[in-house]
Amino acid sequence: MMMTHDPHWRKSVLHGDSRTIIKQLPDHSIDFILTDPPYNLGLHSTGNIPLPGRADMNNDVAEWDKVEFCPEEWADDFIRVLKPSGNLFIFTSYNHIGRWYNCLDKRFDTSNFIVWHKTNPAPKIYKAGFLNSCEMIFTCWNKRHTWNFISQSEMHNFLESPICMPPERLKSPKHPTQKPTSILKKMIRIASNEDDIIFDPFMGVGSVGVAALELGRRYIGVEIDRTYYDAAYNRINHTLQRIQETQK
Ligand SMILES: C[S@@+](CC[C@H](N)C(=O)[O-])C[C@H]1O[C@@H](n2cnc3c(N)ncnc32)[C@H](O)[C@@H]1O
Structure with missing residues (x-):
C-alpha cells in the first residue's frame, strides 16, 4: 500500500477508516504521530446558538464529532506503529484528555501537554462563561526520542496564533476545525527530522x-469523509508539486 x-516516496493520502488502515502499517514504522481526532464536544454541548440576522453559532462542531470516539481503542496501535524514538502528539479536549492520559501515560516514559491559545476565538455572546480560546495537545515519548530543542524562550509548552483564517482557510469544503499550519510546523520542527515519516489518521x-511536506518530512494521512479527503488530496498534491517545482 505505502511505498x-x-x-x-513522499506521501500517501488515503481515503477510509483509519481504524482499519492503521493495521496495515508495519510495527515501528512511524517517526511522529501528529493528529487531531474527534473531540465528542457535541455530546456535552447545549446546542447551536441562534444569532439574530446571522448564521447560528456552531457549538456542536460537526456530525463526525457526534460519533462516539474511544481513545482506548487507539492506544495499542499508536504504540505499535511508533518507532522507539518517536513522538506522539494528539489534539484533544477537556473531556478526553484524562482518557488519553490513562491509556498512554503508563506506556511511555514521559507524558505532558501543550496549550494552543487562539487569539481570535468566537465571542461569548451571552457573557455566561469563558471564551473557548484554548485547545490542548496531549504529548508523549520515550527516552532518546527525536527532539530539536529550539531555545529556552521558544520551548514553553504554549503556542499562540489566530484560528485558521483565509486565505489558508478553505472555503469549500469548510472544515470546522482546520488547523493553521504555523502551529503544526512548530511541533513538526521540534519532534521530527527531515525525511521522517509523519502519520495523521x-x-x-x-x-x-501540508506542514510536513513543506518541512521536508514524509507523510501518511487518512480521512473517512470523502469531501474532506478530496480536499486534502488536492491540497497536499499541490503542495508537493509547488515544492518540486522550486527544487528544479
Ligand atoms: C478534528 S478533525 C481534523 C481536522 C484537521 N486537523 C485539519 O486541519 O483539517 C477530525 C477528522 O477525523 C475524521 N475522522 C473521524 N473518524 C475517522 C476515522 N475512523 N478514520 C479516518 N478519519 C476519521 C473526521 O471526518 C474529521 O475530518
Whole structure:
C-alpha cells in the first residue's frame, strides 16, 4: 500500500477508516504521530446558538464529532506503529484528555501537554462563561526520542496564533476545525527530522500533510469523509508539486 521503501516516496493520502488502515502499517514504522481526532464536544454541548440576522453559532462542531470516539481503542496501535524514538502528539479536549492520559501515560516514559491559545476565538455572546480560546495537545515519548530543542524562550509548552483564517482557510469544503499550519510546523520542527515519516489518521483537509511536506518530512494521512479527503488530496498534491517545482 505505502511505498515507504521507495527513495522517491513522499506521501500517501488515503481515503477510509483509519481504524482499519492503521493495521496495515508495519510495527515501528512511524517517526511522529501528529493528529487531531474527534473531540465528542457535541455530546456535552447545549446546542447551536441562534444569532439574530446571522448564521447560528456552531457549538456542536460537526456530525463526525457526534460519533462516539474511544481513545482506548487507539492506544495499542499508536504504540505499535511508533518507532522507539518517536513522538506522539494528539489534539484533544477537556473531556478526553484524562482518557488519553490513562491509556498512554503508563506506556511511555514521559507524558505532558501543550496549550494552543487562539487569539481570535468566537465571542461569548451571552457573557455566561469563558471564551473557548484554548485547545490542548496531549504529548508523549520515550527516552532518546527525536527532539530539536529550539531555545529556552521558544520551548514553553504554549503556542499562540489566530484560528485558521483565509486565505489558508478553505472555503469549500469548510472544515470546522482546520488547523493553521504555523502551529503544526512548530511541533513538526521540534519532534521530527527531515525525511521522517509523519502519520495523521484523522487528517481532515490535510493540514498536517501540508506542514510536513513543506518541512521536508514524509507523510501518511487518512480521512473517512470523502469531501474532506478530496480536499486534502488536492491540497497536499499541490503542495508537493509547488515544492518540486522550486527544487528544479
Ligand atoms: C478534528 S478533525 C481534523 C481536522 C484537521 N486537523 C485539519 O486541519 O483539517 C477530525 C477528522 O477525523 C475524521 N475522522 C473521524 N473518524 C475517522 C476515522 N475512523 N478514520 C479516518 N478519519 C476519521 C473526521 O471526518 C474529521 O475530518
